[in-house]
Amino acid sequence: MCVAYPGRILSIENHHARVDFTGSVVPVNISMVDVAPGDYVLVHAGMAIQKVETEEAKEWIALFRDLEEATEETEDDHHA
Amino acid sequence: MKIALRHGAGGEETSKLIHDIFAAHFQNEILNKMEDAAVLPEFKGIPVFTSDSFVVEPLFFPGGDIGKLSVCGTVNDLACMGAKPLYLTASFILETGMDSETLEKVAASMAATAEEAGVKIVAGDTKVVEGNGGVYINTAGIGVRPAACSISAANLKPGDAIILTGTLGDHHATILTQRLQMETSLQSDCAPLNNMVQAVLDAGIDIHTIRDITRGGLATVAAELAEASGCRINLEEEKLPVSVAVQGLSGILGLDPLTMGNEGKMLLAVPKDEAEKALAVLKKTKYGKHAVIAGEVVEGTGVFLLTVLGSYRKVLPLRGEGLPRIC
Amino acid sequence: MREKELAAFLQNYKGRPLKLMEVCGTHTSALYRTGLRQLLPETVTLVSGPGCPVCVTPTSYIDKLVEYAFTPGCRVMTFGDMLAVPGSKMSLAEARDQGGAADFFYAPEDVLEKAKTHSDTTFILAAVGFETTAPVWATVIKTAADRQIKNVKFLTALKTMPQALAFLCSRGKIDGFLCPGHVAVITGSEPFEQLAETYSETMVIGGFSQPLLLRAMVRLVLESSREQAGLWNEYPSVVKRSGNPAAQKIVDEIFEAGDAVWRGTGRLPGSGLYIKEKYKSFDAGSRGLNEDRIPPGCLCSRIVLGDALPAQCPHFGKRCTPEHPVGACMVSSEGTCCITLRESGTK
Numbered sequence: 001m002c003v004a005y006p007g008r009i010l011s012i013e014n015h016h017a018r019v020d021f022t023g024s025v026v027p028v029n030i031s032m033v034d035v036a037p038g039d040y041v042l043v044h045a046g047m048a049i050q051k052v053e054t055e056e057a058k059e060w061i062a063l064f065r066d067l068e069e070a071t072e073e074t075e076d077d078h079h080a
Numbered sequence: 081m082k083i084a085l086r087h088g089a090g091g092e093e094t095s096k097l098i099h100d101i102f103a104a105h106f107q108n109e110i111l112n113k114m115e116d117a118a119v120l121p122e123f124k125g126i127p128v129f130t131s132d133s134f135v136v137e138p139l140f141f142p143g144g145d146i147g148k149l150s151v152c153g154t155v156n157d158l159a160c161m162g163a164k165p166l167y168l169t170a171s172f173i174l175e176t177g178m179d180s181e182t183l184e185k186v187a188a189s190m191a192a193t194a195e196e197a198g199v200k201i202v203a204g205d206t207k208v209v210e211g212n213g214g215v216y217i218n219t220a221g222i223g224v225r226p227a228a229c230s231i232s233a234a235n236l237k238p239g240d241a242i243i244l245t246g247t248l249g250d251h252h253a254t255i256l257t258q259r260l261q262m263e264t265s266l267q268s269d270c271a272p273l274n275n276m277v278q279a280v281l282d283a284g285i286d287i288h289t290i291r292d293i294t295r296g297g298l299a300t301v302a303a304e305l306a307e308a309s310g311c312r313i314n315l316e317e318e319k320l321p322v323s324v325a326v327q328g329l330s331g332i333l334g335l336d337p338l339t340m341g342n343e344g345k346m347l348l349a350v351p352k353d354e355a356e357k358a359l360a361v362l363k364k365t366k367y368g369k370h371a372v373i374a375g376e377v378v379e380g381t382g383v384f385l386l387t388v389l390g391s392y393r394k395v396l397p398l399r400g401e402g403l404p405r406i407c
Numbered sequence: 408m409r410e411k412e413l414a415a416f417l418q419n420y421k422g423r424p425l426k427l428m429e430v431c432g433t434h435t436s437a438l439y440r441t442g443l444r445q446l447l448p449e450t451v452t453l454v455s456g457p458g459c460p461v462c463v464t465p466t467s468y469i470d471k472l473v474e475y476a477f478t479p480g481c482r483v484m485t486f487g488d489m490l491a492v493p494g495s496k497m498s499l500a501e502a503r504d505q506g507g508a509a510d511f512f513y514a515p516e517d518v519l520e521k522a523k524t525h526s527d528t529t530f531i532l533a534a535v536g537f538e539t540t541a542p543v544w545a546t547v548i549k550t551a552a553d554r555q556i557k558n559v560k561f562l563t564a565l566k567t568m569p570q571a572l573a574f575l576c577s578r579g580k581i582d583g584f585l586c587p588g589h590v591a592v593i594t595g596s597e598p599f600e601q602l603a604e605t606y607s608e609t610m611v612i613g614g615f616s617q618p619l620l621l622r623a624m625v626r627l628v629l630e631s632s633r634e635q636a637g638l639w640n641e642y643p644s645v646v647k648r649s650g651n652p653a654a655q656k657i658v659d660e661i662f663e664a665g666d667a668v669w670r671g672t673g674r675l676p677g678s679g680l681y682i683k684e685k686y687k688s689f690d691a692g693s694r695g696l697n698e699d700r701i702p703p704g705c706l707c708s709r710i711v712l713g714d715a716l717p718a719q720c721p722h723f724g725k726r727c728t729p730e731h732p733v734g735a736c737m738v739s740s741e742g743t744c745c746i747t748l749r750e751s752g753t754k
Contacts, residue, residue, distance in 0.1 A: 002433040002539045002589040002615075003334035018263075021332045023325025024253075025263040029516060032542060032653040042592065042645050043332060045486075045543045046514025049654060050592045050645040059643055063622055064409070067416060070629055260513060317442075333513065336440075387442030388617065389414045394750045399729055 004044035081180040088208025105191040106201040118202035125224035128163035133218040143268030147189035154221035155197045159274040160290045162231035163223035170204040171218045175211025197272035235288040236309035241355035242375035243348040245368045249326040249340030271344035276365040283361045289349040299338040300397040302383040312380030319374040339398040422632035424450040431587035432459030432741025439750040441617040454713035461739035463669045465699035469494030475531045476507030483509040485533035495700040534563040539589040542654035545661040560691035570678035576606035583609035583631030588642045595650025600638040607636040614642040668697040707734035717744040
């Protein structure tokens with residue numbers, strides 16, 4: 001039901017954009033987002049619901065750091 | 081010229097239509113005799129026989145058309161049994177309102193595909209019904225295979241390697257874009273695969289099973305084979321070939337490439353120690369350049385996917401309508 | 408590949424037993440498809456909550472659509488998977504087989520074009536969904552109003568998640584929630600932060616691709632096992648704290664909150680969205696469709712709350728299968744029972 005997928009904006013005309021999903025181009029309503037050609041948008045049922053920000057490595061790094069800390073804590077508990 | 085009921089009535093107009101359009105394109109010494117039935121030379125080998133009907137909409141799509149499909153479908157079914165396809169019949173049900181130029185294009189496409197596959201269209205029929213300019217085609221095909229050949233859906237053996245001859249879902253995805261009127265770079269992969277299969281047979285590979293991956297996709301085909309053979313098939317997610325174009329379309333429409341069909345790809349099951357050799361042969365053929373070893377046959381039942389994460393999850397055949405009239 | 412490390416963390420988890428819940432049908436489906444569910448050890452139970460909009464819709468809603476399908480001059484238009492959902496007598500697909508007028512669309516906006524070229528037909532759109540889809544419906548209704556397209560009407564069954572989540576949290580049986588990523592795109596992470604704080608819950612917002620889902624599940628298991636209350640946003644590329652204000656604005660313009668009946672959960676105050684007075688000419692009779700005919704023995708109502716597993720239902724896999732479903736959980740392709748039956752079987 002909440003199927004949404006990212007695509008790249010090729011061109012814009014008023015409230016609609018031609019969005020490329022790696023080979024197929026779909027007309028998408030972009031009235032809820034502020035975007036320009038070249039941007040990526042998350043599309044659901046024919047509408048762009050959000051602009052996609054480039055994934056930053058730092059969030060993944062945070063998860064691995066927390067995992068490591070948790071593992072160390074467990075080990076410390078065992079040693080204590 | 082618009083096709084009308086009189087073109088199917090069996091009189092002069094029918095003869096002229098057959099002569100001008102079908103005979104003109106399908107020329108061969110058997111058809112040219114224009115008898116009531118085709119008299120064929122004696123067969124050397126076990127005859128293999130099949131029939132298929134084609135109702136695809138739209139009639140023309142990127143990568144093919146109903147004519148090309150009608151030849152490929154039947155040729156490929158014969159090839160799946162290890163048979164060399166020889167002769168086809170082609171019967172047409174035309175709807176009134178169809179353009180004779182459109183029909184000409186279809187016939188030309190069938191002729192070109194038949195030539196590539198090395199088969200002859202030797203008999204057929206034409207009827208006209210009231211309608212909206214559509215066309216339905218039935219092709220029946222006969223081929224031969226050696227007496228020693230036992231290629232069959234029931235022949236998968238634990239230890240076999242599963243080879244896929246190329247990317248999944250291309251035909252289904254392409255038809256979908258046409259129905260939804262989307263701009264696309266997708267192309268149907270519709271192709272006659274008998275020469276490719278023959279190359280593997282000629283190399284002496286002991287093929288256990290061949291199946292073309294049509295409606296319902298790999299998931300459906302694999303389920304049928306697993307059941308027929310009483311084995312389990314494990315597919316490897318990392319190895320499954322899917323083009324980015326098919327991935328993009330299935331992503332936005334919430335579809336699964338595993339249940340999207342092709343018209344120019346096959347699954348082969350061969351003994352594990354012959355897999356690399358079979359792969360090398362396939363990659364040298366026109367339609368097998370992107371072949372991969374994508375799984376294995378083991379003891380058990382059902383079809384499973386070894387996910388990239390290392391767990392197994394069940395793969396199920398297509399449920400429901402899927403997309404109507406894709407072939 | 409670092410993903411293998413995260414997968415190993417889940418597989419080798421030896422902390423305290425956990426009962427976790429995911430509340431989005433698309434998550435239910437993705438968890439099976441990616442093989443993530445199968446990675447979880449026996450000590451981690453992951454149940455599916457009421458996140459499938461079809462599964463929580465009462466039968467009277469489908470019955471109304473079927474009635475419209477048989478009304479001369481009307482044509483019902485829905486999302487594809489709605490066609491198979493049974494009402495108390497039949498589904499829209501069955502109505503279509505019997506001559507009723509029902510069809511599916513990919514994007515609801517496409518129906519407006521159809522309506523313009525078929526002015527003698529009244530198109531009834533089945534406006535179902537959660538917060539992800541509400542802004543799409545709002546935009547379509549607004550466009551219909553602006554372009555004065557009079558032959559479209561909307562039968563709404565729109566629901567909002569926070570009230571349902573609050574209800575689930577208040578029962579105190581769940582150690583951690585995987586929160587619906589695309590709902591959060593619209594609402595923002597803030598409402599989930601508030602829930603986590605109010606109920607001292609562990610909540611993680613997750614995406615739907617395999618790497619994002621893996622990341623979210625690892626975070627969920629890690630923090631639930633440490634009994635850390637709070638909200639983690641593991642889908643920051645599209646989930647902002649305040650969500651999508653433009654989407655929220657258009658929803659506020661067209662819809663107002665009202666009570667809604669969730670199959671299994673009962674009436675949840677303020678958890679439904681209804682067309683406002685100003686746009687009521689577009690409403691096909693959405694208020695008051697609360698009656699629900701649940702077949703005897705059917706456990707859907709307990710399954711959507713995570714209180715029962717599909718295998719515990721007497722009909723599961725016997726009388727009730729995807730080919731002939733009894734309850735909504737089996738009908739919808741994102742329903743817990745449908746997914747469990749179709750995809751169970753590991754190793």
